Amino acid sequence: MNLNEAIDLLKEKGYKTTGKRKDILTYFEKADGYRTAKDLIQYMELSHEGISFDTVYRNLHLYDKVGILETTELNGEKQFRMNCTDHHHHHFICNDCGKTKPLEVCPMDDIENKLANYAIEGHKFEIYGLCPGCISA
Incomplete structure (x- = not known):
């Protein structure tokens, strides 16, 4: 946005x-x-x-x-x-600087089949760690 x-x-x-x-x-x-x-x-x-x-x-x-x-x-x-509104994606988030990297995969693609009888109303998936800039600092 x-x-x-x-x-x-x-x-x-x-x-x-x-x-x-x-x-x-x-x-x-x-x-x-x-x-x-x-x-x-x-x-x-x-x-x-x-x-x-x-x-x-x-x-x-x-x-x-x-x-x-x-x-x-x-x-x-x-x-x-x-907010990133152009398409569905998730993020890697750096614990030090807060920078993000979009992830073009969604774990819900696999999980939805396992929850076929459930009404999923939303989800959030994030991976935390250090970006290359913070690792080398």
């Missing part, structure tokens, strides 16, 4: 696109991998002095709810990244 798609989705869902909301979206559009609320606050404080944690968390929750951001838990902390 890119910035314009995210803004269109907000408008479609009846939400205003304020300057702060656009700045948050811009941050995640440029981010390479998952980022924490703390990372976002540090970025936002550069242009929005005194921005509150409440404002940041409220917008992160909104973006997650409407499908703009996807979340994961990494090192015991909730982290966010711009």
